Amino acid sequence: MLRYSNNGARTSKLEKLKTDLVVIGGGIAGVCCAITAARKGIKVVLVQDRPVLGGNASSEVRLWILGATSHMGNNNRWAREGGVIDELLVENMYRNPDGNTLIFDTILLEKVWQEDNLTLLLNTAVYNTIKSEANRIAGINAFCSQNSMEYEITASLFCDASGDGIVAFQSGAAFRMGAESSDEFDEAFAPTKDYGELLGHTMYFMTKDVGKPVAFTPPAYALNDITKIPRYKQFSTQEHGCQLWWIEYGGRLDTVHETETIKWELWKVIYGVWDYIKNSGKFPEANTMTLEWVGQIPGKRESRRFEGHFTITQADIVEQRHFDDTVSFGGWAIDLHPADGIFSEKPGCNQWHSKGIYEIPYRSMIVKGIDNLFLAGRILSSSHVAFGSTRVMATSGHNGQAVGMAAALTIKNNCLPADLLVPDRMKVLQQALLKTGQYIPHLAYHDNEDLLNQHCTILAKDHLVLSEIPFDGELQPLEYNSAQLLPISGGPVPTFEIAINALEDTELVVSLRKSSKSFNYTPDVTLASKTYAVKKGKQHLTLHFDASLETNCYVFLCFHQNQKILIQTSQTRISGIVSVFNKQNKAVSNFGRQDPDPALGFESFEFWIPVRRPQGPNFAIKIDPPLDCFGESNLTNGFFRPYLKPNAWVADLQSETSEIIVKWHEVQQIRKITLSFDTDWDHPMESSLLTHEEHIMPFVINNYEVLDKDDQVIHIRSDNYQTRNEITLENTIISDTLKFRFQQPSKKVPIALFGLNIYK
Template sequence: MIKAEPGDKRSFPLVTINTDLVITGGGLSGICCAITAARQGLKVALVQDRSVLGGNASSEVRLWVLGATSHMGNNNRWAREGGLVDEILVENTYRNPEGNPIIFDSILLDKVKQEPNIELLLNTVVYDLNKKDDRITAVKAYCSQNQTEYYLKAPLFCDASGDGVVGFLSGAAFRMGAESKQEFNEPFAPTEEYGELLGHSLYFYSKDTGRPVKFIPPAFALQDIKTIPRFRSFNAKEYGCKLWWIEYGGRMDTVHDTEKIKWELWKVVYGVWDYIKNSGNFPESETLTLEWVGMIPGKRESRRFEGDYILKQQDIVEQRQHEDSIAFGGWSIDLHPADGIYSSAPGCNQWHSKGIYPIPYRCIYSKNVKNLFLAGRIISSSHVAFASSRVMATSAYVAQAVAIAAALCKEHQCLPADIINSNKTALLQQELIHTGQFIPDLQLQDTGNKAAQATITASSELKLLELPADGQFLTLNPAAAQMLPFNSGKIPDISFSAYCETDTVLQIELRICSRTGSYTPDTPLAAFQYPLQPGVNQVSVRPDIVLDAEQYIFLVLHKNPAIKVARSSQRITGILSVFNTVNPAVSNYGKQEPPEDIGIDPFEFWCPQRRPAGHNLALTLSEPVNGFTATCIKNGIARPTTQPNAWVADCKDPQPFVSLQWEQPVTIKKMILSFDTDFDHPMESVLMTHPETVMPFCVRDYIIYNDRDEIIYEKTGNYQTRNVLLFEEGITTTRLKIAVQHPSESTPAALFEVLCFE
């Protein structure tokens, strides 16, 4: 028994932790940074003030994680972020296709708890720090659940707290609010009337109980729904992320006024529910109950800290290259009116760029606090650029670069900025690619990768001459295009069947993208017109065009509701059909037509359809597409770019395999295999139900043999992109044979990459 006598003031116990990297904030950025760093061998303390991980992606807020794929509503093909954020989203799609936020919480907790190098402190808030000169020496934190104080010491710190608590307390230079147009020459910089900050939002979930449910609103609920100019947009079936426009606080201090903003949002949420339940306008709401209301608001914007570079509008729109690129973004520039729900302006003003854009390393450390990394929405960007880089998959992707940079800092005993100053940028980029990060226009060099020196052969290689016409016919409404990767040289003839019931004309174009490696078909190469007669017509496109470099071409079949074309049920890695269609969720109205003076490009959207739709167009080619060679597995790129970058077996190969042969025996302790989990799939983490748990292109079963034909590894039921295989004793061999099973009859086996390390 403890019996405390009356005494003096007491103190809580103090726990001191010495570690390599202290990360404040366990949102998706903090998590991806922590796990990536831990896997590099760093000891990490991850401090999260809430009881679950995930920040805005957690069950406390319930936003779906998105990034460059943008709900599949823009022209960023194969743009889901790689590395850890990919691993988490693929895992969530496998375990939780219904998008249950509680299950997503459990996956995040699971992933972090599997890392022995991470000390996770939940319910622990960082509130103070110590500094010596221009460096942080320790942060102080407190956990109210165990009444314990923590003193966290490290040579390196990462602020992933959303509001930038560590940056703020340590005196790091920051900005809050919108820059003028003049400061960075950003034509899209908002006027004062539109506002300086994006506001907070609170979500609610409703549930059908199957019997009548009454609702008596709390006294603080909004009384007059008409104070919300767009109140007619509410409907009884929408909840969660769909109501992102319940936003408020853009004219307040989004840090210190957060509690006031939250009360206003509660007022709105309960008022909206009162309107839905009690106005009589929604009889279908009779059996609905309010299942959940957010307790903490989702925060969009507050402080942005200054690094050695500030990302700006032009970097995004022009997809500018940077010597020190470490990640990419691809969400639209997405600004909101500061009055949020009380504004009569549309809830957002989104403008896309023609493709993904690189993000430089100089944006992810403080320019004046020398051992402070920045991750999440606080990275160094202008208000306009932040409007794109802030989304969670992008933030988390950038945070993975913090982790690798921190590992390099530890190895070389240097500070974040020294990576640039002492020419270690290439090292950082290579290490990142090694962990699954795709950085536009960069590829893995062969340093240490023994697969790069191997002679690669395969049982077969797909020579794509035909996408057989075995699917339903597709009406050309909307317009459709087939993307095909061709090498430099003459484009082959392309033939397909078109059906119509009356005389009509099929308009065809061949297009490419003006920027290598992007997928906006903005450059016509040739146009053709084919008069069609009732019945099935054989159409042959004979382009007399020579490509000077490998790239995707778009066979564009213009909209004509009188015409149907044959489809194929075959799905092949790197082969995709796209449609000139509308996706209002991301301001895609088929064509982007910005006002002239805002520095945004006009262009058309050509996007894939979600499965089970999204079939390829059936066609035959006079010469095969040859890009699926076995040597692709060592070309240092693990997703389609200007080519599929994958070995794809012939569909009829009964036992496909790829072999790596060395002249001298090699010893391998680690292998990484990269499979196709469809980088076009956004894998929204919550709310949205996905029709599949395993991507159709993904090899599920494979066996690896050594040069004595002994099995050294066998996997069944794979669903992950990257399989990292560790052989503690090392495998010494002159040959590795990787035998794979086709994922299905209609999808041949594909492998993006094989890496072998000693």
């Protein structure tokens, strides 16, 4: 039926939708929010103004997803974000280790499509926000350009994850744009007017060698003077895609309303850069290369930031402040860029790291003045300086999950988002997030409905008592300061034995270090240091330190650089055990150590980082007394990754199979089981461009069985690669015993499991 306006003009077809939650924006934050809420049983409509999901991670922009792991370039060990964002990254790693963003598009669409409670509207842009009263949103109007449909969507709750904050803006919510003065939040890193107050947009291009000469004639609008780019000599044929993140522009403009102007300038730059590479004669290898793809829309970094009930600032990140309403975490450096972007004489970014991950409170996700609106993504309530860290996609996705869960609990309790700040309700929200795999710093999962909290006994067939990391690897020169990160219980530090080969008579300096905060992995406290005179040749050294620990924590057994010494490594990989090196990762402004001007408000410290597999083996070490921290009690301690200790049950290194037996004092009704595996929380799993050597993490258990008390198999899995397996049995099991049988991932990796939860 045709619709007409009052003046007789035809109008678009209108569809009215009513739902519980509307999520505006289909980037990583919006997708994680929508999936989380839908899985908790509420009705969700996800409105996305683009033809694909993923925002800056999609095939339209092609930026890799990163967060607290920071390309493995900082001291945030085992810090990849959990929950839905982890599920997406692990899935992408399995299907798409080459980082093809077209494949990642399909993964996101599939995950959304699979949710029965989720309605997806692609190519649909919000143009109007309907309010029922001054502090309440009633609905939105949106238009789909592909089917000429108008939508009027009403709901109880709204989440703005749109990047520019279209609904938050139209609703009248207070917002900020540009940098605050250093005085407002006492932020020493606040930029000067000369540096600029906004981060710009970026567009990428990708190239391909076609094996035959290819000519290139630039379009008339291409930049014709490459020297206008102060860093033009940094361009090469080796880098493309998001490796050229510094092709940035627009920080002096209105990054909302002048986006099209910014886009045109970026196109001029890209085609001018390619003209320089192809036609300057300085890159003969470019003769057979062609442009494979150029972005059509810019990737936005910064525009509006909305005011929540709490604003995250520089000190919250650097000091790692604790909040009672923490629901997420971050760990990317505070990363600000000059407003002039690619045309700036200054470096493309200015990054300073904290010593560990930091907490993100729920209050920064709920809007001040609009009672039923959540914030997700880069519009989170933060200062401009803190935004330099909170803006990245994996962090945004993790925050979006918190919002999705909060929305579900708000609907369930018939309350408003701010009502969840009541301590009892906040604990419910935090525990609900932990149950789905979200990581909240320092918080353990506990659920009275978990049958393992009933009267039961959990017995493992065996567990690892680590007396040595086997001496089965190659000798490796001490090219860098190197360390084995080891979980040590409170009390005297064990004695260690290592094997070395000295190329000549020399000295080996060994130190024992830990973090000043027990939960960090920055070795800023030296417990002891010794210098050993060693003779030329192969030998074993016994390392004894007169040191003691007050509590469980990880320590760094550090071997100081000496290329005259080779130290034996191990082929064995163990959950919760990793080697680290005082190396550089210039991609994240890691030059081995961080020494900022003290006036900037950051700390000085060294970087000790892992090396991506297949490099970076553990060091071969004998340990006396052995480390007995891998027992079955870890399965129920509520931590599903290393924190103060490994928190994993690990079977004996020699066990090709092993078992966990759960026996209750009384018969139980069993229907649901959750297993939490080790997909290496240190791995960033960048979603785009990079090629990963593994598509399944070496620690994850691929094959396992669940058996009843009569040893009848009630569930079998032979192809697992995911972090979490949530099993709903076809029939409820009535039993006082349940058995889990696991197969070793490989001969050099023992069976390991972070968590086991069982429900009716």
